[in-house]
Amino acid sequence: MSEMKYLLFMGCTIPYRLSSYEVSARKVLNNLGVKLVEMPEFNCCGLPMDIVNHDLMLTLSARNICIAEREGLNILALCNGCFSTLNETNKILKEDRETREKVEKYLAENNMSYKGTIDVKHLVHVLAEDVGYEKIKGTVxxxxxxxxxxxxxxxxxxxxxxxxxxxxxxxxxxxxxxxxxxxxxxxxxxxxxxxxxxxxxxxxxxxxxxxxxxxxxxxxxxxxxxxxxxxxxxxxxxxxxxxxxxxxxxxxxxxxxxxxxxxxxxxxxxxxxxxxxxxxxxxxxxx
Amino acid sequence: MTESKTIKNDEMNPNFKYEMSKIPGAERIMLCYQCGTCTADCPISRFSDFYKPRRIARMVQFGLKDRLLSDDHLWLCSTCYACVDHCPQNVEPASIVRALRNMVVKERNKMPLVSRELATSLLKSGYIYAMPESRLKRRVEQGLPPLPKTNVKEIERIFKVTGFTSLLENAKTFEKVAK
Structure with a gap:
């Protein structure tokens, strides 16, 4: 089995007001042999901006994905909102050429380019699909x-x-x-x-x-x-x-x-x- | 949405539905046949007399652009996506609402106060909240790694190139929307 290693996407709300989620997540993931790498230079996933400007959300989100691509790691999000935004952007950019061209143009301002090489997962998906129920059971x-x-x-x-x-x-x-x-x-x-x-x-x-x-x-x-x-x-x-x-x-x-x-x-x-x-x-x- | 009043011919913009159907997520607006599944499954509609996705879809089809964009009830969608998952015509009512909200910001220079505050903080720090020093210190005490700092210049460029910097500077805001 390949090493379980992810970029931790923490988002804004957890460090701002719910460190209990971060603290406990780090403890149990470590105990399950999941390695977390701190995500460098990330920004808000973009979700709160979707309601005011969809392109802004897509580009903020895509910037995070580009950073993960640079690191060569899949993203693990603890927050449903971060997961949903990053995952949706990742799928849209993979499947919708017109939107991708537009977002690529925006990303180019920062010398970034989307490649479509990583996956975005929520904690629940990592636990259920990657770690697996048997392994978790063994740690209880x-x-x-x-x-x-x-x-x-x-x-x-x-x-x-x-x-x-x-x-x-x-x-x-x-x-x-x-x-x-x-x-x-x-x-x-x-x-x-x-x-x-x-x-x-x-x-x-x-x-x-x-x-x-x-x-x-x-x-x-x-x-x-x-x-x-x-x-x-x-x-x-x-x-x-x-x-x-x-x-x-x-x-x-x-x-x-x-x-x-x-x-x-x-x-x-x-x-x-x-x-x-x-x-x-x-x-x-x-x- | 707020009040029922007779629709006048000159309020109806027949091109609006075509304009909308070019926006990502709203492409299938013309396929809505008013079955009402969206409103039936909408948690907000159960508690609001005015926020009804089916009505919004019909108003778009009728071209009632001005009524739609002047109604703050648009901001009550909680993006639970039940309507998107359940629509038999794949109309994506929540995406239509998003497109309308984006249009309010762009064409009417108006957004919720909370959105302006979050956007302002995001632009300054990459996070939607200003992280107080006390929290950053507490992380050290808890043995947590330092919070990553973003490249603010890059965020500024993204705001600018998507046209949001000027929208944010000029936006009028509102605080509360009655249910």
Whole structure:
């Protein structure tokens, strides 16, 4: 088997407000023998700019891909948004000649040129496809047999399926399978593939709060003791905003929201401290 | 979208749908047959009286450009892409909304305040947020490698060549969109 080595694409939100995701991801990936190379000189993936200027998004994203091509490594993104943007740009540039010519012209300003030699993956894809379930299972030292959780994969590692296409967008199973490897039970609930709402929180809070409220209630209704995410935006929506949602609707969820890498890390035998569990707003008491 | 009012002949621009169908992602707008799958599956539509992808697609077909570009509800799409995945005609409503938003920025010089703030930070540092010193120090304490610094000159060039630098300088902004 070839060496598992990736350029880590961290994006903006994780270093800005969710280092617990980065800390725990580095721990578990290292334990699985996945080598991470720091991505030099990267910029924001481009996603937040798509709504204001599609060409700007494509070019910012393509610049990152060119850097990865120079390094000769595939990209591993921890954030759904970064994955989706880089992956979509990579596919568009590979398949759409007209767009590629336009973006190449923009890239040339920086003496860069797109080659189409690398692949973009999300953490979930790396774990499920490259590392593999068997290998992960072998690293579980303290199975979380007493724990029942629910998962929220988030939109951008599922849709649009014409660009992602790695999991079933209507009934995603990758994250569920990964959760089961930790020994925890993964419960089904209503509206699993629904959006967290966070992308529009800058212009409207009411709708994202409604969506997150539904999700938290649905997860609670099936008896989940924690919600597991793999995206910093979804995580912020359900964890950091949870108390505000509780106040807005006069409800109480008390639902811990863990990054998948924290759940796996616990099962591997890392301590809560090593995994940044204390940084979560809603403190889990079940582990 | 905001109010129902009778469509007048002189509001309808018959060329608008052709203009739209040249934009990447919006090519198949004329194939929309108003089945409503997009609106039925849209999480935003469940909570908004005005944001309805099916209606937006019809308004594009009718050529109601001015009504579309003056309506801030366009900014409520959360890009979950359920409409894109489920449309039986592959119309990609979310991409049409993106094309319309891009058009608002370009032709009406208007964007959400939050977009202007993120873009400004990106232009300065490569990140959409200004990373405070305290966080960078904390990384050292946590044993994390230093945060990569980008080549800001290259970002400036990308903003400029895509025409966004001037759009950003001149943009009027708005803060909130009522549901």
């Amino acid at each position: 030292k303290k199975p979380l047999n007493q724990v029942s959780v629910a998962q929220h994969s988030g939109c951008h590692i599922l849709r649009p399926s014409k660009y992602v296409g790695r999991d079933d967008p209507e009934n995603p199973t990758m994250l569920k399978n990964l959760i089961k490897l930790t020994g925890a039970q993964c419960l089904n609930y209503a509206g699993e593939t629904e959006c967290c709402g966070n992308p529009i929180i800058g212009v409207n809070e009411e709708i994202p709060f409604q969506l997150a409220r539904e999700k938290l209630n649905n997860v609670k209704a099936v008896g989940a003791q924690a919600l597991i995410t793999v995206c910093p935006f979804c995580h912020v929506m359900f964890d950091a905003n949870q108390s505000r949602i509780e106040r807005a609707f006069n409800e109480k969820y008390n639902m811990p929201v863990l990054h998948y890498t924290q759940l796996l890390g616990l099962a591997m035998g890392f301590t809560q401290e090593e995994l940044g569990i204390s940084e979560l707003r809603v403190k889990p008491t079940i582990f």
